[in-house]
Amino acid sequence: MTDFTARRRMMVDTQVRPSDVTKFPIIDAMLKVARENYVPVAKREAAYLGENLELGEGRIMLEPRTLAKMLDALAINGDELVLDVGCAYGYSSAVIAHMAQVVVGVEVDEQMAKDAQETIIASDIDNVIVHHGPLAEGAPKHGPYDVIIVEGGVDLLPDDLSAQLKDGGRIACIFMDGPLGEVRLGYKRDNAISWRPAFNAGAPILEGFTREKAFQL
Template sequence: MTDFSARRTMMVDTQVRPSDVTKFPIIDAMLSVQREDFVPSQKREAAYMGENLGLGDGRVLLEPRTLAKMLDALDIGQDELVLDIGAAYGYSAAVIAHMAVAVVALEEDADMARDAEEGLMSAGIDNVIVQAGPLSEGAAEHGPYDVILVQGGVSEVPDQIIGQLKDGGRIACLFMDGALGEVRIGYKLDGRMNWRRSFNAAAPVLAGFEKQVAFEF
């Protein structure tokens, strides 16, 4: 019988804390949420590895360090509404739910969205709405949002997503350039985006978040 509780503590002690993530709400959430319950059953044994976990079709569950550092940089408040784009099986949404007033977990794979809903319900997390739909379109009907996270790589962020961010809000995106990437935090002020570099990480670019090639005639 695998001791997932010990693995969870080890994940926090060896992957999260050494990455200068010390905010109590993040540590507490990552110690509380049972990551193994939010991955495909055949991947449970690998749930706590310190690397992106492949979910098929170019999708990954971001490594714990990357998610923790994104959350640290965003500093989510208890009264804030968060859009979690590419929520997959619901792990990131479950973690964020411990910090925010409510989370909209957007997932375009219908099976993943259904499993996320079931997993969140089983975990007793009742402040997350799972929305099925294209990731690049966001979830405007529940917005605008104080905070947006994108759970995967991006080359550029669709205007539709930026449009769903409140003025004064912030967004965390992992911008990829070839095999290298960096997480940047975008701050929206007076309708304009101001991006600040945060830390290096990598993940496959999500469908709909590739660079749009302009055609010239």
């Protein structure tokens, strides 16, 4: 029988801590949340690998290092409302739930959204709502949000998401340039977001997050 608890500890000790992630709430959450429960059964043995986990249809589960470093940069507080865009089977939302007041996960795949909500409830986590709908539209009825995290690659941040971030709020996205990507942290002031680079990472660009190609004759 696979000892997932040992694998979880090894993930934190070899992938998260060495990446300069030291905030206790992040370490504690990643030690507590059973990552293997938030992936398809056939993928459980690969749940703790140090790479993005393919979920099909161009979707991935972010590698532990990338998620942890994004959360470290965002520095979520216990009284904040967080929007988790592209939560897939709910792992990231479950982790963030240990740091935030309420998390709203957005998932476009209906079965993924259903499985995410069921797994989160079964894990006795009561401060996560999973919203089924297009990722680029977010979940405006629950906003505005103190923090937004996008669980996938971005070419352009949709205006609908920008509008759901509170003034003074933070957002983290993986901006892709071909095969290369960079996580950037955005701060919203006076209805405009200013970005600063955080670290390198990569992920497939999410549907609805691509820049429209200019028409050429």
